[in-house]
Amino acid sequence: MANNINGLDHAVIAVRDLTIADAAFHRLGFTLTPRGEHPEWGTANHCIMFRQDYIALQAAVGAGEVADELRAFTDAHEGLHGISLGTDNGAAVIERLQSLGLDVPLPRSLSRRIDTDQGQATLMFSETLLPMEATPGIHTRVTQHITAERERFPDWLVHPNGAIGIASVTAIVAEPVELTAAWDLVLGPHRAVITDDTVTLHTGRGLIFLSKPDDLTQLHPEAELDELPPAPALVALAVLVADTDRAAQWLTHNDVEFSRDREGTIRIPPSEACGVHLEMVKG
Structure with missing residues (x-):
């Protein structure tokens, strides 16, 4: 790296x-x-x-x-x-x-x-x-x-929900594309990938997403935009789990509020995770 x-x-x-x-x-x-x-x-x-x-x-x-x-x-x-x-x-x-x-x-x-x-x-x-x-x-x-x-x-x-690592973190910023040169200096050339107005930073282990506040729901569909802190701010964390069904069973057993999409990704609201939009994705 x-x-x-x-x-x-x-x-x-x-x-x-x-x-x-x-x-x-x-x-x-x-x-x-x-x-x-x-x-x-x-x-x-x-x-x-x-x-x-x-x-x-x-x-x-x-x-x-x-x-x-x-x-x-x-x-x-x-x-x-x-x-x-x-x-x-x-x-x-x-x-x-x-x-x-x-x-x-x-x-x-x-x-x-x-x-x-x-x-x-x-x-x-x-x-x-x-x-x-x-x-x-x-x-x-x-x-x-x-x-x-x-x-x-x-x-x-060993985690009961089967967690095995960090997949990504997401930050909201005013102008993601304008920040790519600075991050490429730190992480190395071409580590910042632009998709429309969203930037994906490839760190070598784990991803960092930079998003405009109004575009956050494209990455995290259930994020409550009116409850976000002012930009710039880190707002979301995705964790890799071995089995999303197993993770969902644990959350259900403990009466945790969450939702799932058709790919199985689990989304947990900030009220359940100390202010973090927490996701669990298949590792």
Whole structure:
């Protein structure tokens, strides 16, 4: 992959209360990790782990710049707050992006303390927040997992709904086509594909869709346009599942509101998923 970026690493859902969010996503059929703490950021999370990517439910719990940012976000609404692109060499990514003329800061160390069956573990990461002009419309970090071997216990990868990974995230922006040059700089040439006024970004693992607000229902037919946050904003997340029938059975058992189309895609409203338009698609 260009610029040492491997693809979509994780998506962050900002929530006000981790206990409530944990219960909501358990009800949707996801297995969540124990609570982890980021002392450098003043935040905490539960993660939904897949083999190559994951979803983080994140909340502000203390003092810190990132915690303040999350609080400002959740004062308005819960929902998708940002994404992270994965790499095996964060320093190389930054050096490459800087050589392309982007004002990208040096990577910073981040830790997450988490309780496991083997005791407390400290997971280490290298994180860099990209400037908005680099990935316009989407709050984006680059993440290198320093202790990747400690992050995926087998039990964490088994989800009752059969989820196996992230398929895509969708953002609403004013003019998607105008953003393609910036994203191609970060992801590599020709990674942005234009279809009418919608842009598909091929990250190498997972897709990013950029849509005008009024065009969102072309991608997500049941999205409530009058309930969308102001653009730019991340609004939808699609998860790959092994069997959509199995996922539907779990949701029905738990009295979750959802719909299905003729291809079997499951659509869950934001009221059931902490402000996210959540879809489950055949993996």
